Amino acid sequence: MSNPDALHYFLGNRLAVCGLALLCLLYLLAGFTFLNDALGHAVVPDPDELRITEKSVLFRETSRRAACALDGSALLAEFPVLSDALAVPGKAFPLPFAGFRLLRQRLAAIGLENLESVNSFVQRFEVVHENKVFELVLFSSENQPPSPTHLFGSDEFGRDVFARVLYASRISLSVGFLAVVIALSLGVLLGCLAGYYGGFLDSVIMRLADVWMSLPGMMLLLTFVALTGANLASTILLIGVLSWPSPARLVRAEVLSLRQREFVEAAKAIGCTQTQIIFRHILPNALAPIIVQATLFLAGAILLESGLSFLGLGVQPPTASWGNMLSNGLSYLRTSPWQAFFPGFMLFLTVLSFNFVAEGLREALDPKRRRGP
Amino acid sequence: MKQVPLLSVKGLSVEFPGLPLQAVRRVSFDVHENECMGLVGESGSGKTVTALAILGLLDPSARITSGEIFFAGEDLRTLPETRRQKIRGHQLAMVFQEPLTAFNPVLSVGEQLSEPLLYHRGLSPWEARQEVLSLLEAVHMPRPRQVFQAFPHQLSGGMRQKAMIAMALSCKPKLLIADEPTSALDVTVQAEILSLLASLRRQFDLSVLFISHDLGIVSRHCSRVAVLRQGEIVEQGKTQTVFSKPRHPYTRALLEAVLR
Numbered sequence: 227m228s229n230p231d232a233l234h235y236f237l238g239n240r241l242a243v244c245g246l247a248l249l250c251l252l253y254l255l256a257g258f259t260f261l262n263d264a265l266g267h268a269v270v271p272d273p274d275e276l277r278i279t280e281k282s283v284l285f286r287e288t289s290r291r292a293a294c295a296l297d298g299s300a301l302l303a304e305f306p307v308l309s310d311a312l313a314v315p316g317k318a319f320p321l322p323f324a325g326f327r328l329l330r331q332r333l334a335a336i337g338l339e340n341l342e343s344v345n346s347f348v349q350r351f352e353v354v355h356e357n358k359v360f361e362l363v364l365f366s367s368e369n370q371p372p373s374p375t376h377l378f379g380s381d382e383f384g385r386d387v388f389a390r391v392l393y394a395s396r397i398s399l400s401v402g403f404l405a406v407v408i409a410l411s412l413g414v415l416l417g418c419l420a421g422y423y424g425g426f427l428d429s430v431i432m433r434l435a436d437v438w439m440s441l442p443g444m445m446l447l448l449t450f451v452a453l454t455g456a457n458l459a460s461t462i463l464l465i466g467v468l469s470w471p472s473p474a475r476l477v478r479a480e481v482l483s484l485r486q487r488e489f490v491e492a493a494k495a496i497g498c499t500q501t502q503i504i505f506r507h508i509l510p511n512a513l514a515p516i517i518v519q520a521t522l523f524l525a526g527a528i529l530l531e532s533g534l535s536f537l538g539l540g541v542q543p544p545t546a547s548w549g550n551m552l553s554n555g556l557s558y559l560r561t562s563p564w565q566a567f568f569p570g571f572m573l574f575l576t577v578l579s580f581n582f583v584a585e586g587l588r589e590a591l592d593p594k595r596r597r598g599p
Numbered sequence: 600m601k602q603v604p605l606l607s608v609k610g611l612s613v614e615f616p617g618l619p620l621q622a623v624r625r626v627s628f629d630v631h632e633n634e635c636m637g638l639v640g641e642s643g644s645g646k647t648v649t650a651l652a653i654l655g656l657l658d659p660s661a662r663i664t665s666g667e668i669f670f671a672g673e674d675l676r677t678l679p680e681t682r683r684q685k686i687r688g689h690q691l692a693m694v695f696q697e698p699l700t701a702f703n704p705v706l707s708v709g710e711q712l713s714e715p716l717l718y719h720r721g722l723s724p725w726e727a728r729q730e731v732l733s734l735l736e737a738v739h740m741p742r743p744r745q746v747f748q749a750f751p752h753q754l755s756g757g758m759r760q761k762a763m764i765a766m767a768l769s770c771k772p773k774l775l776i777a778d779e780p781t782s783a784l785d786v787t788v789q790a791e792i793l794s795l796l797a798s799l800r801r802q803f804d805l806s807v808l809f810i811s812h813d814l815g816i817v818s819r820h821c822s823r824v825a826v827l828r829q830g831e832i833v834e835q836g837k838t839q840t841v842f843s844k845p846r847h848p849y850t851r852a853l854l855e856a857v858l859r
């Protein structure tokens with residue numbers, strides 16, 4: 227970026243770094259559940275045959291699966307089309323690619339023996355139940371308080387709350403990211419057009435944004451879900467489409483000031499077309515505030531999705547989501563408070579982390595907002 | 600022997616809405632091939648507006664009320680925008696006064712220097728990189744490989760202006776418009792840039808429209824000169840003639856203002 231000490235400054239902000247670390251951890255764990263799922267209906271070795279405890283099987287098998295899933299071909303075979311993945315709420319779009327890359331490095335470092343393809347796995351081990359590692363192995367008894375076996379306790383069906391919270395994080399994070407991607411692509415495009423061309427186009431887009439912002443978002447979402455039924459994909463789409471005006475305004479304001487700068491004139495002088503000027507020369511300069519806004523909006527979108535799920539209008543059980551775990555846990559609040567506490571706490575932690583990261587980014591990218599030394 | 604000029608500006612007038620005076624009034628001058636033409640005048644005399652009008656980069660609110668701008672036989676004013684984009688940066692290049700603001704702060708110098716090569720000559724990014732590196736060597740840039748990856752703010756003023764000149768020359772233009780290319784630099788760097796421009800002019804067979812308020816520089820480097828005052832050309836001719844026997848009182852005043 228243009229600001230060489232921005233990274234340094236960001237790393238100096240303890241809250242933001244803590245938030246970022248938490249989010250990274252969350253993404254790693256969510257990525258882990260995804261890997262487990264990707265090969266969930268494959269294979270687990272028989273502990274007796276290998277003469278090891280069940281716990282080691284659990285550990286070895288998850289690492290093996292992870293390693294295996296990192297073999298690109300196996301992954302592609304499991305997730306052929308993005309839209310397919312989206313259509314099934316239980317298999318929300320696998321987003322944690324950042325977590326992926328990290329995992330790949332870790333696994334490479336550990337140097338697992340026998341990095342074999344899925345096929346040989348299938349031949350060597352017998353097929354067992356789906357989601358064995360996280361759900362069925364830990365299936366022991368109902369309403370257990372937190373313990374080493376059930377880190378976050380278990381629910382009324384004996385499902386491990388920790389595993390469910392992790393699976394739910396996948397949904398929440400995916401919803402957040404996709405909604406942000408939709409809102410930003412719309413907002414940035416319209417904002418650029420309005421800011422760069424100005425005049426009539428600008429007025430039309432900005433008045434549209436004013437009208438859009440006066441729509442009651444939550445009411446609209448509720449009505450929509452009530453009319454069409456709970457559907458994760460359309461909820462994401464609606465959250466995204468509803469929130470384009472604020473990034474659009476932000477981008478417009480940035481573009482308005484950037485287009486007067488001399489480097490834009492210089493870009494014209496070397497024969498750049500208008501598209502090249504907007505997207506290659508102006509937009510990268512406006513990126514910093516967009517990133518900050520996106521981070522804040524991510525937290526907002528996650529909250530919105532949880533709210534919908536809490537009301538029973540978002541993700542439907544048995545698929546786990548922080549929102550529906552919370553509303554389910556409310557019924558058992560007196561007997562097993564961990565059922566509601568942990569999903570709620572995770573939600574709180576995630577949103578808080580996003581806000582800290584956003585604040586840190588804002589200060590790091592914009593020297594004017596920095597506090598004195 | 601009268602050859603057809605490379606650039607011929609005829610009766611150019613530019614006005615900005617709301618201002619009583621025209622910024623440029625009936626300005627006419629020619630730039631011939633392999634010639635360095637000077638355009639001098641105090642600030643606000645319309646030098647830059649003339650340059651921008653030639654490139655077609657005037658602010659949208661400005662209006663060219665009359666005049667023709669012939670470049671290599673084509674009237675730039677009547678050409679469609681797409682054709683003008685092809686000429687800009689390709690046959691007609693510009694060096695800006697302040698190289699720091701003329702470079703995009705978030706793109707590396709190499710990326711920006713490659714742009715004209717990618718757009719006008721259709722080179723692949725790898726070819727463009729090789730070409731840019733050789734251009735950087737042609738302008739005597741120290742450590743071209745590091746400069747290629749550097750961001751504009753990491754270079755010194757002189758290096759930035761060299762990079763700017765390299766970018767302007769990248770597509771072997773016929774005419775280079777240099778708008779006060781040395782005003783933002785200190786005197787030693789100024790001399791280096793000017794001698795570089797002079798040697799590149801011979802090397803690349805360039806014509807240069809040299810805009811400056813510095814009469815000393817103009818008298819040393821330009822064969823002909825036009826003196827602008829409040830948007831009008833008050834005097835033009837061979838540099839020696841104009842400077843040794845100024846006919847207009849304004850030229851005389853300008854010459855007397857030069858520090859000796």
